[in-house]
Amino acid sequence: MEEFKGDKRTKAYRDWKAKQEKESKGLGDTVEKVLEKTGVAKVAKFILGEDCGCDSRKELLNRMFPYEKPNCLTEDEYDYLANFFGERRATIxxxxxxxxxxxYNRVFNDNVKGTSCAPCFVNSILKKLEKVYRKYK
Structure with missing residues (x-):
């Protein structure tokens, strides 16, 4: 979550905080929003009682299918990527x-390993890093 810059007693802060809490962290949050909008969540709570298993389902789906939210690049990482993407290469x-x-592992909170398969590396790692780098430009 990004840091709010400004006075926390303002309406802008309350709006920012509501937006941060409303953002979906994964598939579970999206399913919960759909069920609440259609009224299915109220029916399930009425029939099954207060604990219908919705919270555990939401947490499980969020863990299994999280939405990617990359971390910010550090200055050193940005400089390295600027140098790397500044000149096109035939080999790495x-x-x-x-x-x-x-x-990549730090920015995307992942644990991938290097590979000798060039198309695999380009498609799985390099394109995502280039997309993050381009957003900074």
């Missing part, structure tokens, strides 16, 4: 791949 050395994997 193993040192470059290790650095890119480390940046």
């Amino acid at each position: 050395t193993s040192e470059q791949q290790k650095s890119l994997v480390n940046i």
Whole structure:
């Protein structure tokens, strides 16, 4: 979650906080919103009682299918990516791949390993890093 800059006693802060709480963290939050809008959640709580298992389902779905929310790049990571994407290359050395994997794992909270399959690396890691880098430009 991003940090609010400004006075926390203002309406802008209350609006920002409501937006942050409303954002879906994963599929479970989206399913919950749909069920609440259609009225199914109220019917389920009426029939099954207060504990209908909705919260556990929501947590399970959020863990299984989270929405990607990348962390911010550090200044060093941004500089490295600017240098890397500044010039097009035909090959990527193993040192470059290790650095890119480390940046990717930190930014996306993932634990991927380097690969010798060039298309796999480009499609799974490099394109996502380039998309994050382009948003900073």
